Amino acid sequence: MVAEGSTGGRAAPSSRALKLLAKTKASRNDWSPEHYHRLLTGFGFLPREGSKHTVYVDPSDSDNFVIVPRHARIRGYIAAEAIEAIEKAWPTVGEE
Numbered sequence: 001m002v003a004e005g006s007t008g009g010r011a012a013p014s015s016r017a018l019k020l021l022a023k024t025k026a027s028r029n030d031w032s033p034e035h036y037h038r039l040l041t042g043f044g045f046l047p048r049e050g051s052k053h054t055v056y057v058d059p060s061d062s063d064n065f066v067i068v069p070r071h072a073r074i075r076g077y078i079a080a081e082a083i084e085a086i087e088k089a090w091p092t093v094g095e096e
Helices: 015-026 033-042 076-089
Strands: 046-049 053-058 061-069
Touching (some): 015 033, 033 053, 033 061, 033 076, 053 076
8 A cells, every 4th residue: 555645745546546557567468558557557657658658757857757669468567657657756655
């Protein structure tokens, strides 16, 4: 869970976003662009559409972002990048 006072003024991630993060950590391959959209926006990342990719940016740190291609299934390295970006934005995610 997210520790109280660690949100930097942002709303805490929903339980749905936390469940999606757990699923992504358990299985990193073959997620759809829609999965990443729900996951990253659930943690407050803002999407910006490009021609073939969507860039999800942490509003509190513009250097923390994930680039997600918009094709059928996405390789595992994108999951690793998304998890890393979420954990950078929310360092206490998963702590009891």
